[in-house]
Amino acid sequence: MNTPTHRAGHVAVIGRPNVGKSTLVNALVGAKVSITSSRPQTTRHQLLGIATFPEGQLLLVDTPGIHREQKRAMNRWMNRAARGALEGVDTAVLVVRAGQWEDDDALAYDALKNAGVPVVLVVNQVDRLKDKASLLPYLAKVSAGRDFAGVHPISALKRSGLEALVKTVLAQLPEQEALYGEDEITDKSQRFLAGEMVREQLMRQLGEELPYATTVEIEKFEVDGNLLRIGAVIWVERDGQKAIVIGKGGERLREIGSRSRQQMERLFGSKVFLETWVRVREGWSDDEAALRAFGYHD
Ligand SMILES: Nc1nc2c(ncn2[C@@H]2O[C@H](COP(=O)(O)OP(=O)(O)OP(=O)(O)O)[C@@H](O)[C@H]2O)c(=O)[nH]1
Known part of the structure; x- marks a missing residue:
């Protein structure tokens, strides 16, 4: 056949x-x-x-x-x-x-x-x-x-x-079977997508104010029944940048968190419990070891 x-x-x-x-x-x-x-x-x-x-x-x-x-x-x-x-x-x-x-x-x-x-x-x-x-x-x-x-x-x-x-x-590609199964694809990308949701909200909320070296790390991604427990760390380089991301009385970070959560719930089709933190790592974009720690592998 x-x-x-x-x-x-x-x-x-x-x-x-x-x-x-x-x-x-x-x-x-x-x-x-x-x-x-x-x-x-x-x-x-x-x-x-x-x-x-x-x-x-x-x-x-x-x-x-x-x-x-x-x-x-x-x-x-x-x-x-x-x-x-x-x-x-x-x-x-x-x-x-x-x-x-x-x-x-x-x-x-x-x-x-x-x-x-x-x-x-x-x-x-x-x-x-x-x-x-x-x-x-x-x-x-x-x-x-x-x-x-x-x-x-x-x-x-x-x-x-x-x-x-x-x-x-x-x-242009070799004749071969699919390299990833459908279920693997969803598993692989959900954690990543969660990071992208937060990154996108950061950009929308901060626009030009967004410090260049900001990055998002998904520290936790756990399935708990029909709830997803997600922990996101927003890394910045300086205390001043941390203050910008958090906003007055924490308002901006709350807004970023809440909008990201809503988008995740729509995308993943389940309830999401999202925690966000802003942490300072001075000069991290100059530090190769730190880059590796954040998952920027070669
Ligand atoms: N009108 C139009 N705009 C486009 C098209 N493709 C991308 N854009 C817009 O161009 C801008 C840049 O697109 P991106 O996809 O972020 O470009 P990129 O090459 O990934 O950029 P970097 O991440 O900076 O490398 C966005 O505002 C897009 O909406 C297109 O086919 N037509």
Whole structure:
């Protein structure tokens, strides 16, 4: 009996800050797995989004952009993560914004090709192009002299062009069974999603006031009957930042906690008991050991 081909593998998602990598990962996975915001460099984790289709499974390695800035440990980690993501990846999607092609895009392409990774070019945000006729010459320009496994104009936000993109990406992957079962996926992502809910609320409540080095750690994630007991620690670098996050009389932190809890309850479909703390770890983003303690592994 002929069984239809099933493919699965690792797909690195590469691109400059703000081009729409997280939005694309979310759109492919179909659930909210990664934070979106108009602020650059919000994706600090090397995240795994898993997109499962009847024809195959994409393990999306959601890497931060390839940064040339190496001053702080965080940035060094990001560079390593971007490089590390290329080990064992079957293909990469290079995400750019339609109409733009920067030096960093060319560098990323070269790095991927040098590593022997096939590159699928995703030209995102086509919905924002004012002059639609400019798309074809743009595609011709960026493809000239480059060997892409496919070039896909899409809108991650409007979810257009994704079907064809998935087809191209799947074609780059080895024939094999799904690497993760459905039940594993939920287990793996719930804890992570809880962190993202808190992170997103932090961003909404604090906006520009949010200190760069803030991070969220889910310290506790326990199933207690039909109740989820979740403990989230918001790490900041200084006492002053702690005060900002907590707000007057603790009002802001309460609001962050309550909104995060409501979102978690909607998403997980169960009652959530959420505790949040703000803790200070001075200069942690400069401290590699601390980064490791927070789960930023290579
Ligand atoms: N109009 C439009 N906006 C988009 C599209 N894709 C992403 N955006 C918006 O662009 C902004 C950045 O998107 P993100 O997905 O956070 O970008 P990112 O590449 O993950 O950014 P970093 O986390 O900073 O690396 C958000 O405000 C998105 O809503 C798109 O196809 N069309």
